[in-house]
Amino acid sequence: MSKPILKNGYVDYSAVWEPDVNIYFLLGQRSDGKTYGALHDCIEQYSKTRLPSAYIRRFDESIKKPMLIDLCKPHESFIKKITGAQYNSVTMRSKRFYFANNEDEKLVHDANPFLYCYALNTWENAKGPDSGEFHTVIFDEAVSASKYLPNEYNAWENVLSSILRDRKKTRIIILGNPINQICPYFDEYGIDVHKLKPGDIVYRLNSDGDKLKFLYLPPVTSRKMSGIFKFKENSSITTGYWDYGVFPRVPSGLVKKSCFCGSFNIVFKKQFAVCELYVYDGVLFAFWRPGNGEKILDDKVTPTFSDVHIFQQNILTAWDISNELCRIYADIVKTNRQYFADNKTGNLVKMWYQEFLMKAGRFV
Numbered sequence: 001m002s003k004p005i006l007k008n009g010y011v012d013y014s015a016v017w018e019p020d021v022n023i024y025f026l027l028g029q030r031s032d033g034k035t036y037g038a039l040h041d042c043i044e045q046y047s048k049t050r051l052p053s054a055y056i057r058r059f060d061e062s063i064k065k066p067m068l069i070d071l072c073k074p075h076e077s078f079i080k081k082i083t084g085a086q087y088n089s090v091t092m093r094s095k096r097f098y099f100a101n102n103e104d105e106k107l108v109h110d111a112n113p114f115l116y117c118y119a120l121n122t123w124e125n126a127k128g129p130d131s132g133e134f135h136t137v138i139f140d141e142a143v144s145a146s147k148y149l150p151n152e153y154n155a156w157e158n159v160l161s162s163i164l165r166d167r168k169k170t171r172i173i174i175l176g177n178p179i180n181q182i183c184p185y186f187d188e189y190g191i192d193v194h195k196l197k198p199g200d201i202v203y204r205l206n207s208d209g210d211k212l213k214f215l216y217l218p219p220v221t222s223r224k225m226s227g228i229f230k231f232k233e234n235s236s237i238t239t240g241y242w243d244y245g246v247f248p249r250v251p252s253g254l255v256k257k258s259c260f261c262g263s264f265n266i267v268f269k270k271q272f273a274v275c276e277l278y279v280y281d282g283v284l285f286a287f288w289r290p291g292n293g294e295k296i297l298d299d300k301v302t303p304t305f306s307d308v309h310i311f312q313q314n315i316l317t318a319w320d321i322s323n324e325l326c327r328i329y330a331d332i333v334k335t336n337r338q339y340f341a342d343n344k345t346g347n348l349v350k351m352w353y354q355e356f357l358m359k360a361g362r363f364v
Helices: 034-049 065-082 120-126 152-164 184-188 227-231 293-298 324-334 343-358
Strands: 005-007 010-012 023-027 053-057 089-093 096-101 115-119 136-139 171-176 201-205 211-216 259-268 271-280 283-290 304-306 338-340
Touching (some): 034 053, 065 096, 115 120, 259 324
Parallel strands (some): 023 171, 053 115
Antiparallel strands (some): 089 096, 271 283
16 A cells, blocks of 8 residues: 545545455554544445444543534535535534534434444443444544553453444444554554554454454655644654654763662563663662563563563562562652653553553552
């Protein structure tokens, strides 16, 4: 695939669909119109089949009327065209979207919704009477820059089960931005994103015959970027490549002037990092750097916190506050005295720490 096609100001993915694929995972630069393109397809299919689609976000507070109305506004002229001017806008009622006509100071809407909205953190609300067949399920913002729900993939499966029942024809579209290489969906679908670059395509087939197509979409280079992004280079906005938050760097020369006290490793979501502990002028601080996976796994001595069970004496899957090393690092975190070799390592450590917090300091 060379590059996405621009159509009406957003990306047209019509060339992406394949007859034997029912799950699509689209990863691409922010603001390239992935959601607009997916909604355009849902609206077009509803006009042809009268089958609604579903729109899913992680948190219920993300499903707000003004935001979703804004997502649908670019399609109003298209709705007017495909309905023969019977409808010219959209309206939302109880997290359901309808074609509407707001002329003559009276809002009239279609009898049936073309889009239902759900949230993973309130997935139990998706249970209830069968809403019938859906043409498409869109999971938007699947890749999080900050945190995921505890057991999020299970919540995603529960939502799908409640929506789809035993139907197999529904198209599933997962959308994400390259803002975090740590994501439960990469793991569950067997996508090694660390080795992929924009333009790459990966296929996966499960035991039930479901086929997934993962696309790392190349950037839409032809669209003009707003000047507000020129104050700070942001690769996931301007190029589609991975972009992380900014984490503190160690002050120049501090490590060389400090006394090394010890270290530990982390193994988390198939990524590795080393935490080196130093003392300078009586003050402890931590310096995180990328770890070599082979060296860390071959090391039988250095304490290593791992989210996978490895039967070695130095491998730990729980955070033990009675352990001196754990107490020292916890004190460093509380006093904000840790530094990072690069932003990718900082992002890895942040996600690792959050996973520990969510599971009370224990990997299970």
